[in-house]
Amino acid sequence: MKIVLVVLALLLVIATALPLLRFDQWWIRVFDFPRAQITIAGLALLALYLYFWKARRVYESVVLALLVLAVGYQAVKMFPYTVLMPKQVLAAESRSDDTDLSLLVANVLMENRDSEAFLDVVREYDPDVIMAVETDEWWEEALRTLEQRYPHTLKSPLGNTYGMLVYSRLEMIDPEIRFILKDSIPSMHLQAVLPSSDRVFMHFLHPDPPNPKYATETTERDAELLIVGREVEKRDKPTIIAGDFNDVAWSYTTNLFQKTSGLLDPRVGRGMYSTFNAKNPLLRWQLDHVFHSDHFKLVRMERGPAWGSDHFPIFIELSLESGAEAEAEQEEPDTNRTEGEKVDEKIEDGKEHKDE
Known part of the structure; x- marks a missing residue:
């Protein structure tokens, strides 16, 4: 029993330590994801350690100490996404139909064919803008009824799980489909015009996951996020970046993206809002994200219901706040010199990887 616990504890320590290596191989980066699962397993192992072992050998004590460090590290990384952390985005004190903007982000699971269930979700939330990913030609046809209420569209339906459809009842200015690093992976970029005539820059992304089936390295995924982050860095205009990032909020890359872009994460101080896997409660983490500039305060954020996809x-x-009040009250993140150099390096690596 002792040797089994030692081996399991060492495996959890290794799973915690691997993401600290700044390598892009998928089998390393994938350990960014299951922090909650590693923490729970680590706590269970700690309890077994304390229950079974009254006297320990030196190596057993060393493994126990490493396990405590691993569990503590995982807890620290998750802590911002608990209600114990101060909120990064403040709650809106008032609201106005002229300056509010609502968004629904949904990965539909391409082979899923229950479009009516998705339309029920749309009807329930009645958002101003809808972003749907993993949408092929079948989904484009099935969702065409939305165009009665959402006349402004930007579409790139694809059969490779990277199709994207955007529907808006707000006017779109300069809508653009870009293929940033891969000809098979689109991203959407536009300005939405609020009833107040204010414009909001919106960027929708869905890069490769760290998975040997799609990408054995995360080089291009990381670079795509950081390229868009750099694009909005000096804008100082109302901005939203959203999508299925195929990365988690607490990863090194997403942290760099947020600091580079200067955007805020409304989940900080509120919860994890884990969206994947909707079909497996034991393996669940955040893949779908919404980041926004400090021009906004939060009216409401919800993880929607399970409806047939593997994503919630x-x-x-x-709420788009008037004047500089929200900007003054909400501190935007920023990179230091070392982090800025790392961003440049990762973007350059992604571009070189594209050319190979």
Whole structure:
């Protein structure tokens, strides 16, 4: 029994330590994801350690200490996504139909064919803008009824699980489909015009996951996120970046992206809002994200219901604040010199990887 516990504890320590290596191989980066699962397993192992072992050998004590460090590290990384952390985005004190913007982000699971269930979700939340990913030609046809209420669209349906459809009842300015690093992976970029005539820059992304089936390295995924982050870095205009990032909020890359872009995460101080896997409660983490500039405060954010996809949808409603009040009250993140150099390096690596 002792040797089994030692081996299991060492495996959890290794799983915790691997993401600290700044390598892009998928089998390393994938350990960014299951922090909650590693923490729970680690706590269970700690309890077994304390229950079974009254006297320990030196190596057993060393393994126990490493396990405590691993569990503590995982807890620290998850702590911002608990209600114990101060909120990064403040709650809106008032709201106005003229300056509020609501968004529904949903990965539909391409082979899923229950479009009516998804339309029920849309009807329930009635968002201003809908972003749907993993949408092929079948989904484009099935969702065409949305165009009665959402006349402004931007579409790139694809049969490779990277199709994307955007529907808006707000006017779109300069809508653009870009293929940032891969000709098979689109991203959507536009300005949405609020009833107040204010414009909001919106960027929708869905890069490769760290998975040997799709990408054996995360080089291009990381670079795509950081390229868009750099694009909005000096804008100082109302901005939202959302999508299925195929990365978690507490990863090194997403942390760099947030600092580079200067955008805020409304989940900080509120919860994890884990969206994947909707079909497996034991393996669940955040893959779908909404980041926004400090021009906004939060009206409401919800993880939507399970409806047939392997992702839960995310709904968010934001209030565009007048003047500089929200910007003064909400501190935007920023990179230091070392982090800025790392961003440059990762972007350059992604571009070189594209050319190979």
